[in-house]
């Protein structure tokens with residue numbers, strides 16, 4: 001039977017109001033939401049306790065103490081927990097790992113971090129509530145995200161929805177300054193990803209320019225390059241002749257300017273951050289400082305340039321490397337040059353798999369009456385832990401709380417964003433693990 005126009009319009013209205021309200025949730029999902037809401041205050045207390053423990057990356061004792069606090073929570077939820085120490089040479093506190101094994105649904109990896117950029121000697125910014133917002137060291141980056149993980153799992157556990165699921169939680173102790181080499185400091189995270197199907201990371205939820213909460217399906221890789229240029233030392237009056245050549249400084253300038261003219265493309269950036277040239281030039285062990293000496297009447301013998309390179313996929317990286325190497329090889333007379341590249345964070349490429357996880361998340365949010373979640377343009381985030389696992393499994397980041405001023409003494413968080421993100425996360429985990 002065909003619906004009359006009026007009835008059809010009423011049906012459409014009923015459907016759209018179902019999307020805006022909570023009617024699209026199953027009875028169990030509605031119970032999960034109720035559990036989240038009933039325990040929001042408890043989550044906020046956990047956040048306060050964690051924020052009031054200083055856990056700057058190099059304050060290993062503090063990082064372990066925050067780890068202990070969260071470990072207790074996962075113990076209560078029936079997870080098997082373990083503290084992973086780093087070898088002394090890595091100079092980091094270690095990571096918290098919590099696991100549970102089951103046979104149903106997707107195997108999930110939930111990623112948080114215990115450390116903050118605020119070391120012990122930073123100006124103290126303890127917990128301070130101010131109406132709808134709260135301030136404190138690491139409150140949003142990312143102890144707020146850690147609490148969202150705990151509270152989402154708690155709500156699921158209360159309705160029996162964790163039974164028979166496979167969930168691994170890793171809270172790293174050195175996200176803000178990963179221990180070197182990353183082959184060691186990220187080995188446990190990578191191993192956990194190999195035992196999982198989907199990674200969810202809880203760095204802050206970022207709002208887009210329309211004020212909508214977003215999800216992150218791509219983050220650019222960070223890497224660096226070193227350019228070494230040689231010229232022939234000689235009297236400046238002979239420069240540009242076949243025998244004296246052009247000198248190392250002109251050659252370095254030619255190369256970096258050709259990068260600017262020929263290598264730029266969307267989502268790719270490269271920035272020469274340090275350049276030294278002259279008769280002698282050297283960079284010290286930190287890589288961020290150096291010395292140069294030269295005279296106006298002497299053709300420069302050497303030049304060195306240090307820069308970064310950020311890219312969204314390995315294809316883009318390879319294309320950039322090839323173009324840069326070709327430019328480096330076209331030397332001016334009397335000069336030679338070489339470039340080397342060093343990888344730091346792998347890219348989280350915006351794959352179809354990542355987008356599919358975002359769609360499930362967005363649907364969970366819409367069904368809970370919290371609106372759809374668009375994706376954040378990949379260029380808008382710095383590097384994060386999720387990038388170490390994104391090349392292996394479908395990944396979504398930016399599921400944490402919302403605030404402002406991260407990495408600054410003004411860091412704060414919007415309290416209501418914790419409950420919102422916890423509801424979305426709990427429904428997402430529920431659906432992925434059925």
Ligand SMILES: [Zn+2]
Nearest residue numbers: 141142175203
């Ligand atoms: Zn962070």
